[in-house]
Amino acid sequence: MLTIADIMTQTVQILDRTNTVADAIVQMQTHGLRSLIVERPAIKMPYGILTERDIVYKVFARGLDPARVRVQDIMRQPCISLEPHLSLREAALIMSDSGIQRAPVIHNDELLGILSVTDLVMKGYVMSSTTSTK
DSSP states (O other): OOBHHHHSBOOOOEEOTTSBHHHHHHHHHHHTOSEEEEOOSSTTSOOEEEEHHHHHHHTGGGTOOTTTSBHHHHSBSSOOOBOTTOBHHHHHHHHHHHTOSEEEEEETTEEEEEEEHHIIIIIIHHHHHHHHTO
16 A cells, blocks of 8 residues: 655755745745745644745735745644655545645654645556556
């Protein structure tokens, strides 16, 4: 059985909560990303997430200046996270029920990667097709 650990993106860009949204936009553009994980303030605290959708809805649509808005003011925290041992179906159900398109993958308080619906569709389908033909 494939798990999300098999298909997640392991390279994750992390952003400090005190950065501006303008900083976040530059980081997203530089790395070709649609979301960034926001560093947690303390070890046992949850991570946050900032998505392009958050920026559009909470900054641009309100006519705010991205250079004056802090990430902590618009990010989602706590964000829904996933465990690496979950099956693709379990992850899809959690994401569907929660209405999210991406989530950090965390185990024992360690950030391991991020899973997106694109990962589920593109990598999950390809990998499940190759394992079912063996």
